[in-house]
Structure formats: structure tokens, C-alpha cells
Amino acid sequence: MAMTERECWFWLCTRTWMGVRSIDKLLGYFKTAKNIYYGSNADYQRVKGLRQPLREKLQRKEEKDEESVKEGMARLEKAGGHFVCRIDEDYPEKLRNIYDSPAGLFYYGELPNAERPVIAIVGARGASVYGLTAAEYFAKALVDRGIGVISGLARGVDGAAHKGALSREWGESWGVLGCGLNICYPPENYKLFERMKHQGGIITEYPLDAAPEAWHFPMRNRIISGLADGVFIIEARERSGSLITADMGLDMGKNIYALPGAFNASLSGGCHRLIQNGAKLVFRPEDIVEDYEILMDFRDTLKGNTKVSLDNSEYLVYAILSLDPKDVDTLSAESGLSLTEVLRILLNLELKDMARQIGKNQYIRKI
Numbered sequence: 001m002a003m004t005e006r007e008c009w010f011w012l013c014t015r016t017w018m019g020v021r022s023i024d025k026l027l028g029y030f031k032t033a034k035n036i037y038y039g040s041n042a043d044y045q046r047v048k049g050l051r052q053p054l055r056e057k058l059q060r061k062e063e064k065d066e067e068s069v070k071e072g073m074a075r076l077e078k079a080g081g082h083f084v085c086r087i088d089e090d091y092p093e094k095l096r097n098i099y100d101s102p103a104g105l106f107y108y109g110e111l112p113n114a115e116r117p118v119i120a121i122v123g124a125r126g127a128s129v130y131g132l133t134a135a136e137y138f139a140k141a142l143v144d145r146g147i148g149v150i151s152g153l154a155r156g157v158d159g160a161a162h163k164g165a166l167s168r169e170w171g172e173s174w175g176v177l178g179c180g181l182n183i184c185y186p187p188e189n190y191k192l193f194e195r196m197k198h199q200g201g202i203i204t205e206y207p208l209d210a211a212p213e214a215w216h217f218p219m220r221n222r223i224i225s226g227l228a229d230g231v232f233i234i235e236a237r238e239r240s241g242s243l244i245t246a247d248m249g250l251d252m253g254k255n256i257y258a259l260p261g262a263f264n265a266s267l268s269g270g271c272h273r274l275i276q277n278g279a280k281l282v283f284r285p286e287d288i289v290e291d292y293e294i295l296m297d298f299r300d301t302l303k304g305n306t307k308v309s310l311d312n313s314e315y316l317v318y319a320i321l322s323l324d325p326k327d328v329d330t331l332s333a334e335s336g337l338s339l340t341e342v343l344r345i346l347l348n349l350e351l352k353d354m355a356r357q358i359g360k361n362q363y364i365r366k367i
Contacts, residue, residue: 112148139164166199
């Protein structure tokens with residue numbers, strides 16, 4: 001039985017020796033993945049710009065084992081993974097028109113919801129305590145405001161950002177890998193890896209068992225930037241891989257944010273350069289949040305969370321609270337509720353660990 005078009009796309013996306021640019025050259029000539037799979041040697045020779053070793057591999061019988069392709073799809077499904085390619089309706093729209101758009105994606109969990117904002121938080125692998133603390137803090141603050149967090153599951157800032165987002169039961173985070181879906185790299189982030197399967201997702205363009213090759217990581221940065229609405233850099237040297245993600249985001253028209261550091265902190269040199277070149281300086285979560293129309297009511301983020309529930313009045317006061325202290329009179333005026341009602345609600349929010357009193361009649365949102 002002939003292979004289906006989608007099976008042929010799976011075959012294309014599991015040829016580790018064929019990059020997305022080669023796939024696009026083939027599609028430019030053959031138009032469909034099925035035509036590529038069943039193409040002849042003469043056809044392959046007519047494709048412009050294709051390297052000869054690749055033409056030769058396409059002719060090899062062992063590269064076109066239909067049973068192997070079907071077994072590969074079954075293996076992915078059995079492992080709980082999913083495959084999506086450009087011909088599928090659920091292929092992320094944000095990735096369709098980026099440079100070197102992935103031919104396909106393999107993923108655990110869910111892909112980001114296009115209707116909800118997502119921020120990429122990236123930075124130094126060898127981050128300082130300042131950088132790690134900031135990444136975790138901002139990630140928590142963003143998910144509390146209905147914004148998802150995406151990063152690369154690397155050591156340092158990436159891992160801290162995932163940790164912060166996942167610390168909230170309603171938080172969603174996505175990790176983009178530079179290896180196969182069944183490989184957690186680095187292995188010390190295994191707990192985050194497993195949790196993200198249920199609170200967001202794990203995404204890669206590389207097939208099962210693909211090793212974490214060094215050249216994979218700069219390539220995966222375009223997926224991080226592409227799926228995000230904005231890119232937030234926390235600690236990066238002036239020549240840093242994180243700046244690749246920022247540059248890609250800039251080329252895609254994304255908002256670029258950077259966290260400043262001490263004037264003599266080498267780990268903040270790249271951030272300072274970004275700010276000089278027009279990136280938005282961020283020192284509080286609102287600096288990011290204000291740039292987006294939050295398309296998701298905070299109550300929706302609590303869906304399925306049995307530990308936290310808010311009635312309408314509690315939600316109203318919680319939404320008004322911020323990291324800047326607000327007194328009871330201000331909360332009453334902004335909410336339209338009486339002082340007595342506001343005090344009752346604040347007590348409930350404190351009991352739910354969602355607000356904190358920091359002075360006489362002064363309250364902040366708890367992160």
C-alpha cells in the first residue's frame with residue numbers, strides 16, 4: 001500500500017541528514033512530500049541546489065522502508081508523543097512564515113495556544129544568583145497574569161524560568177529541545193521535563209533518539225522566538241547564544257526585553273547592549289505585561305486547580321493588586337467595594353496565599 005502524504009512528511013522530518021533548507025528545495029520541485037518519497041534518480045538530479053551526497057541518499061532503498069516509517073509513527077504515539085507538520089491545521093501559525101520554518105514538530109503535551117500570549121525567557125547557562133532569582137521571579141509573575149513561558153530547558157536561566165512557571169499549578173511552560181523528544185538534556189532538568197508534559201509541553205524538530213548536537217541549539221532558537229510573542233533576556237554576555245534568540249525575535253517583529261545588571265557585571269553586558277539598541281528595559285513584571293492584551297481571564301488559569309478558587313469580588317481585588325503596595329482606600333476606590341468588603345476579601349486572599357500585608361493597611365499581590 002502506498003504511503004500517505006502525511007506519512008511521507010513524517011519520513012522527511014525523520015531524515016536526520018536532511019535539513020529544512022534541503023526539504024524546501026525538494027518541495028519547490030516536487031510540490032508534495034509523497035512526490036519526493038516516490039521520486040526517481042532523474043528527478044532528484046533536476047533539483048537545483050541540492051548537494052550530491054543527499055541526492056544519493058534519497059535513492060538508497062534502506063532510506064525508503066515503508067514499514068520503518070509506520071513503526072516510527074507508532075513508536076512516537078506509544079511514547080505519548082505527537083507529530084505535526086506544515087500540511088496540518090494545528091501546525092502553529094506563528095511558525096508558518098518564519099525563516100527556515102520547521103517542516104514538522106514532535107511534541108509532548110500541548111502546543112502553545114495562539115490566543116494566549118507567551119514570553120520567551122532566555123539567558124546565561126552559567127547565570128549568577130541574581131539571574132536565577134530574576135528568571136524564577138518573572139516567570140511566576142507572568143503566569144500569574146495569564147502569560148505562558150517558553151525557553152530552551154538549558155542550565156541556568158532557562159531552567160530557572162521553567163521552574164518558576166511550573167511552581168504555579170495553573171502555570172504553563174514549554175521547553176524547546178535541541179535533540180530527540182525522548183532525551184532530556186541536560187539530565188538534571190528531568191523533573192522539569194516530566195512536569196512540562198502536563199503543564200505546557202516539550203517541543204523539538206528532531207526525531208526520537210536524535211543526539212543533542214552542538215549545531216542543533218542555535219537552530220532551535222528560531223522555534224523559541226517564533227512561538228513567543230516577546231523575548232526577555234536575563235543575563236547574557238556581549239557574545240552570547242541568547243542574543244541569537246533576541247536577534248531572531250527582532251527579525252520576526254517580536255518585542256525584545258532585557259534585564260539590566262550592575263555596570264561592571266560581564267554577564268549583563270549583552271543585556272545592556274540590547275537596551276542601548278532599543279530593547280525595553282525591564283525591572284518589574286508590569287513592564288512586559290502592559291504590552292499585551294491579556295486574552296485570558298485569570299480565573300481560566302485556575303481551571304482544574306482545586307486548591308485555589310476566587311469569587312467575582314475576590315478576583316476583582318486580586319486583579320487590582322500588584323507588586324507595588326496599595327492601601328485599602330485605593331483598593332476600595334478602584335474596585336468600587338466598601339472598605340469592610342475589601343478587608344474581608346484581603347483576609348481571604350491572604351489565607352489562599354495570594355496576597356500579603358506589608359505594612360499598616362498596605363497590601364501586595366503575592367508571587
